[in-house]
Amino acid sequence: MKDVRRLKAGIFQALGHPTRLAILELLRDGELAVGTILARLGIEQANASQHLSTLRARRLVNNRKEGNQVFYSVRDPLLLEVLEIMRRYSMAHLQEDLALLRELEGEDAPRSRVARRPVGARRRKGRRTAAGPHRA
Amino acid sequence: MKDVRRLKAGIFQALGHPTRLAILELLRDGELAVGTILARLGIEQANASQHLSTLRARRLVNNRKEGNQVFYSVRDPLLLEVLEIMRRYSMAHLQEDLALLRELEGEDAPRSRVARRPVGARRRKGRRTAAGPHRA
């Protein structure tokens, strides 16, 4: 019961990265060699390999080795269906949700994954200075 | 284009936690007050509130305040459909995937989230001290 939920969570988590979604979208129409994926996404080789590894670990994709290269493919079309529903979902909410993106990320920060706050400057709200604990 | 993918990834990420999945499953049949969710899941109040906050941030749920309490509900039935397909997916692969769970988690790691390394002992950084031995 609980394990099943963890399983699903693991799958969703694997789907929870733009690059991995991009990879799966590429694979929607059939298998592709890693090299092709690299070229189409324009990302670092090691990086892609790592994401592929994640997808493999959750068994979302199959991989077949042919000579020098490795071909990946989506393991179960049901997964594509999940993506399809999600596509519809995000379509339905595009407007508000794009605004949401800015809100979540642009709040006060740049878009990349760099420091969105002065690094080291935690925003302390100096409380607990004198008041005693009242719940213990 | 790219942003849309990040949006979807964000949603999937929000779905990528057992507790949050459990919450959404509870909400499948209608809205519930936080207190009810707490009781049914048997988790810490703060913890639940945090997860609810995540779901709210991604706009996966609606919340309505009534007097003292707050009622949450799933925002779009399409999301439930996603969950439904995923349920079918995991059903289809239950056997192998449960084995996978052990493989991923039981590998060598403790299940709890307590110190798996001596606290303070950062993984050594002096890399390749001498003649990096190759994996053997």
Next chain:
DNA sequence: TGCGAATATGCTGCGTTTCGAATATGGTGC
């Protein structure tokens, strides 16, 4: 056998997630 191409893996440095505990906030009833 040695070389180069295609992929995978290990490591490190961030930033982020998660949890429990403490605390804050809003609403109700007295």
Next chain:
DNA sequence: GCACCATATTCGAAACGCAGCATATTCGCA
């Protein structure tokens, strides 16, 4: 106003995720 529920937010520490870099491994080929 004050005590008191129900819920949210903040903090601190451990674990995790991700990117880039360096290195391994495997295969094909001269």
